Amino acid sequence: MSNIAIIERPTARPNLQLVPDYADETPAAASSDAALPTGATPRGFALYVGFDEVKAAASGVSLGRIVEELRRTLATIAPDAETYATVALAPAGAGGRDVDVVRRALREPAAVARTNPEPEPEEQGRNVTGVLVDISRKRVIIDGEQAGLTYKEFELLQYLVLREGRTIERTELVSSLWRGQDDEDAPGERTIDVHVRRLRGKLGDFQEIVRTVRGVGYRFDRHADVVIHYGHGTPSPDRF
Template identity: 40%
Template sequence: MAQLLALSSAPDAEAMLPALGLLAHGVRRHPSDPGHLMALPDADVILVDARADLVAARAACRLLHTAAVEAPVLLVVTEGGLSAVSADWGFDDVILAGAGPAEIDARLRLVLARAADAEPTRVQASGITIDEQSYSAKLHGRPLDLTYKEFQLLHFLATHPSRVFTREQLLSDVWGYDYFGGTRTVDVHVRRLRAKLGDAEQIIGTVRNVGYRFNLHDEDHRQDD
């Protein structure tokens, strides 16, 4: 029996997957707004309600993905919402709200099996080593004392090396929602991150009038050749 966490702002969250009530899995409801997503109770699988608000569901999935939440994410959608769903949201599987108990049980088993087989991801580039499991980062073996958001920002840029992101894109992908402070908060976090990188601050590059990117050293390019 799996312990499921249903993320939904709807009062009828129990109706997200009606057939789920016919199975023995435990289900716990949790608010899906960004504030509550920063402190999630333990769960084997997270269900994200995308039946009525695809934009909010996309933001929730991306926030869970950038936060490197260990539990696999199962997106619950209506048939009409399938056309808007994209793999870059960061979920592990998708299921229709009207699915029967056999399909629900099968998808849960499969998504749990894939999660069990997945190896922890370690990012290594330009002297930076990022361990997703321990939420830690090192520069040439020296631990970096990063805040949670600084770690998320570095992790996101390092996993998309050389790609330029606008401040708006970083707010969407790292913060997961429209941050109250606006795009200036990105500049503030980049400045603080660079200060902690010290002499290696050039790893976080600025593209004038566009945004920021993670710069690869020449040796990283040679290793890829």
């Protein structure tokens, strides 16, 4: 099942807390500042849409077209808003309301809390044989021991992991991982090769998960001995 969520992409990544699900509140309660955690301020919203490809086709549309129409409308009423869209993937035949399946697939905290929780990352780290890429805590555990990745090495690995199976060009890695730097301060594409080489060295026997696509860039390939802990609120890759 494939579904859609439209999410505002913040320009920075502070510690974000999601306010209660507005769909379950009255209009008055949804707009009340009392619903916000202390010290928090709204930065955007998530709209979870339960609508698989079969239903979309029956309605004469596609998921991609729905996303583009929503973006076009948003650009008209809020031209400065940034958007982020992803497809929610769930096992074929997953039961429940479509929108609830979407919320679970995209790891919306309130929906996840109603299901069996994941093992705590610390427990995963102690018991894992192979590699644990813990995105929620920005660390990599190899055979129970934490790998000494630098901040930028982890950011590079995370960027590839969140776009699993897609080849990322060096130019995209430079523009995304060194965003906001002046052109004269931004590294060249060969700097990416240096970071990848160092990253692979620290991955040891599992360095093949970062695959070189000759003449193009790099790709993360899933390995049977690699576990990814995304955590709550981790952004999904942009699919539209």
